[in-house]
Amino acid sequence: MRRKKNDxxxxxxxxxxxxxxxxxxxxxxxxxxxxxxxxxxxxxxxxSEWIGLENFTYLxxxxxxxxxxxxxxxxxxxxxxxxxxxxxxxxxLLNEVRVRFLRKWIQTIVYLPHFLSWVLLATIFFDVFSLxxxxxxxFGVFGIDPVLFYASNKWFPAIIVGTDVWKEFxxxxxxxxxxLTGINPVLYEAADIDGASRFRQLWHxxxxxxxxxxxxxxxxxxxxxxxxxxxxxxxxxxPLVYQSADIIDTYVYRVGLNDLQYSLATAVGLFKSVIxxxxxxxxxxLASRFANYRIF
Amino acid sequence: MVGRANLSNRVLDTxxxxxxxxxxxxxxxxILHTVAxxxxxxAAADAGRVLLTPINATTASYTxxxxxxxxxxxxxxxxxxxxxxxxxxxxxxxxxAYALSKDSKQxxxxxxxxxxxxxxxxxxxxxxxxxxxxxxxxxxDSMWALVLPHAVQVFNVILLMNFFRNLPKELSEAAEIxxxxxxxxxxxxxxxxxxxxxxxxxxxxxxxxxxSFFDGLILMNTQDHYPLQTYIxxxxxxxxxxxxxxxxxxxLAEAMAVSNRTFNAAKIIISMxxxxxxxxxxxxFFVHGITLGSVKE
Numbered sequence: 213m214r215r216k217k218n219d220x221x222x223x224x225x226x227x228x229x230x231x232x233x234x235x236x237x238x239x240x241x242x243x244x245x246x247x248x249x250x251x252x253x254x255x256x257x258x259x260s261e262w263i264g265l266e267n268f269t270y271l272x273x274x275x276x277x278x279x280x281x282x283x284x285x286x287x288x289x290x291x292x293x294x295x296x297x298x299x300x301x302x303x304x305l306l307n308e309v310r311v312r313f314l315r316k317w318i319q320t321i322v323y324l325p326h327f328l329s330w331v332l333l334a335t336i337f338f339d340v341f342s343l344x345x346x347x348x349x350x351f352g353v354f355g356i357d358p359v360l361f362y363a364s365n366k367w368f369p370a371i372i373v374g375t376d377v378w379k380e381f382x383x384x385x386x387x388x389x390x391x392l393t394g395i396n397p398v399l400y401e402a403a404d405i406d407g408a409s410r411f412r413q414l415w416h417x418x419x420x421x422x423x424x425x426x427x428x429x430x431x432x433x434x435x436x437x438x439x440x441x442x443x444x445x446x447x448x449x450x451p452l453v454y455q456s457a458d459i460i461d462t463y464v465y466r467v468g469l470n471d472l473q474y475s476l477a478t479a480v481g482l483f484k485s486v487i488x489x490x491x492x493x494x495x496x497x498l499a500s501r502f503a504n505y506r507i508f
Numbered sequence: 509m510v511g512r513a514n515l516s517n518r519v520l521d522t523x524x525x526x527x528x529x530x531x532x533x534x535x536x537x538x539i540l541h542t543v544a545x546x547x548x549x550x551a552a553a554d555a556g557r558v559l560l561t562p563i564n565a566t567t568a569s570y571t572x573x574x575x576x577x578x579x580x581x582x583x584x585x586x587x588x589x590x591x592x593x594x595x596x597x598x599x600x601x602x603x604x605a606y607a608l609s610k611d612s613k614q615x616x617x618x619x620x621x622x623x624x625x626x627x628x629x630x631x632x633x634x635x636x637x638x639x640x641x642x643x644x645x646x647x648x649d650s651m652w653a654l655v656l657p658h659a660v661q662v663f664n665v666i667l668l669m670n671f672f673r674n675l676p677k678e679l680s681e682a683a684e685i686x687x688x689x690x691x692x693x694x695x696x697x698x699x700x701x702x703x704x705x706x707x708x709x710x711x712x713x714x715x716x717x718x719x720s721f722f723d724g725l726i727l728m729n730t731q732d733h734y735p736l737q738t739y740i741x742x743x744x745x746x747x748x749x750x751x752x753x754x755x756x757x758x759x760l761a762e763a764m765a766v767s768n769r770t771f772n773a774a775k776i777i778i779s780m781x782x783x784x785x786x787x788x789x790x791x792x793f794f795v796h797g798i799t800l801g802s803v804k805e
Contacts, residue, residue: 221690222607222615229600230621232659236641237628243637302531308524320791321532324539327711327783329719331737332776335744336538339545339769344556346541378534410520435630443722447741461635468636469726481634489631508608508622508666 247479253472267479276463277480284459284484287440290373292433298381300426303388304418308410322382334447337375338362365456368449372457376444387429388422395421428503435492438484460484539780546570546773553769569774579775581732582739585651589735590717590782593655597664597713602706604665606694609672629662639726653727654720654735661716664709671705672698707793711786718782736779743772 247267249260271277302322309315325333340346341361348358361367399417408416442461449457460480468477499505540560545553549564557563573579608625612618632638638657647653675698683693699706724738734742 218610218614218690219616222610223617225603225607225690225694226617226621229604229660229665230624232600232656233625233628233662235645236638236657236659237632240633240637240641241631242633243640244633246637246640302528305524305528305531308521309528314525318528318532320788322535323791324787325535327715327719327787328780329721329737331719331721331741331744332779333538335740335772335776336542338744339773340538340541342556346537346559349556349559381531382535410517446722447744464635469639474636474640478634478636481636485632485634492630507626508669 244478244482244485246475247482249475251475251478253474263475267475268483270476271479271483276458279455280458280460280463283457284438284440284461287369287372287445287457287459288437290369291376291440292430292436294373294377295380295384296426296430296433298377299384300388300422302381303385303392303422304414306385306389307392307418319382322385324382325379326383328379330441330443330447333375333379334444337371337448341371362448362450363452365453368453368456372440372445372448375448376441388425391422391425392418424503428499428505431495431499431503432505434495434498435488437491438488542773542776545769546777548770550770553773569770570778572771573774573778576775578731579736579739579778582734582736583778585733586718586736587782588651589654590714592651593658593717594710594714596655596659597661597717598706598710600660601664601668601709601713602694602699604660605668605672606690606698608665608669609698625662625665635726642727648727649729649733651733654717654723657723658716658720661709661713664712668702668705668709671702675701704793707790711790711794714786715783740775740779743775 243257246257246260248262248264249257250263250266251257251260306315306318309318342348343358343360347361351358359367361371395417399421400413403413403417438460440459440461442459442465445457445459446462446465449462461484464477464481464484467473467480496505496507537560541558544560544562545558546569547562547565547567548558549566550568552558552563604625607615608618608622610618633641642648642653642657647656679697679701680693683697688696719737720735721737721741724733724735725741728734728738731739731742
């Protein structure tokens with residue numbers, strides 16, 4: 213009796229949120245059928261002509277498309293790798309610091325960039341990497357000629373990956389730090405008694421202690437292979453580096469909302485969404501199988 | 509023997525500390541540089557002479573920002589968005605997280621809702637259909653277009669839900685025996701006991717709304733309705749569009765050099781202030797909030 217009554221309350225608590233998600237996440241999925249139409253805004257979805265897979269075949273014939281898919285995956289994979297390794301390195305270093313206030317201060321500083329927007333950071337980096345910016349000044353000290361980073365297809369991907377790591381490494385380290393505090397101190401005491409040096413302790417106690425976390429994060433990152441971070445690239449790139457930095461999301465924005473080729477842009481976006489979705493599902497299945505991971 | 513081990517230990521500790529200081533400095537230098545530029549003399553900044561300390565310190569660029577009514581209008585819109593969006597997020601997140609923290613024996617539809625939530629988080633129709641949807645609701649160019657589509661942050665719901673699930677079951681059982689209803693238990697028991705997690709999701713939601721620029725860009729038709737980040741983004745875009753159209757690298761370098769450095773730096777610093785103000789208060793919560801929220805029984 214009591215249980216039934218609460219059930220109603222729980223439904224009332226959940227339904228407003230579900231309604232918002234239905235309106236703003238589910239309804240757009242239906243609009244995505246524009247990908248199979250020659251959509252004309254004046255005619256709407258019901259009045260536009262159905263053209264089957266034509267947008268998709270056109271998409272694969274576009275000379276840009278191969279480059280865009282390559283850039284997306286290339287940048288995303290580099291970011292995934294760097295964002296697994298650098299935070300781990302940082303967490304291992306920080307874990308060796310025993311002075312509490314130092315730990316706190318360092319953590320406070322390195323978490324900060326995560327909370328700043330790419331709009332502001334892009335403006336800052338535009339200055340930092342400009343011809344007379346700090347980085348080129350530093351290069352000058354070592355006698356290296358100044359580089360036009362924002363016009364160089366060779367340097368720009370490195371800047372994209374580097375600034376992304378700069379922004380997120382501290383925040384990403386939180387999970388590792390939690391795993392490191394979870395290691396049983398008795399293991400270190402035992403290693404100490406056995407005369408293990410700090411490097412051996414790192415190798416035989418610390419690293420095995422975070423191995424599951426690394427594997428889990430690596431598996432879950434699989435879902436991000438198509439995600440090269442729109443906010444960052446949109447704010448940092450320019451036509452001179454389209455060749456190395458134009459990704460699916462930025463392309464969809466320009467084609468769809470600037471050039472108003474709605475159907476083509478929707479097709480590209482849908483293609484990406486479907487592949488991403490499959491990858492995420494695969495990564496979750498793997499994570500639950502091998503690391504006992506559950507989303508809820 | 510012992511002496512040598514101590515020495516090598518100390519060398520190692522020093523090396524580690526230096527490495528960590530390098531990490532921390534790397535995070536701070538770009539921001540400190542921007543602060544320095546914002547307080548510098550315009551000529552010195554445009555010549556690229558400013559590093560980490562202001563040259564001919566002046567507050568001229570800040571006084572100039574004070575005269576920029578559009579900047580403050582955009583600032584006001586962002587504040588409004590954060591307040592509206594943050595409140596909506598808070599109410600919906602707490603309600604959903606509480607109900608979903610019950611297992612399916614207590615809340616029959618629980619797993620159905622959970623899969624629905626996860627599906628909306630993992631699959632999207634893409635940006636163009638999203639835009640079309642909001643347009644069809646007639647929300648374009650209105651404040652509600654910035655708030656309603658993000659009313660539920662699924663990630664935050666799951667984070668808070670996991671936190672709720674780790675609270676001892678005996679608590680709510682005892683309260684129920686005393687005759688407390690689910691709303692009472694949620695508001696008077698679960699919320700006060702979950703302050704770290706609630707502070708964390710609130711921080712995330714405030715930061716999300718404050719930092720969003722893209723929805724403002726595509727959903728607002730007039731500059732008067734731009735939130736702050738969108739307004740700044742258009743400034744930067746102007747700067748680079750002007751610099752990029754058909755220029756040779758040399759010309760590009762020149763165009764970049766004469767940008768309005770001090771003025772823009774002052775705007776960036778002012779835009780950071782709200783984040784910098786709330787950050788220290790909530791920072792001590794969120795590490796705790798995130799790690800506990802992700803631990804499962």
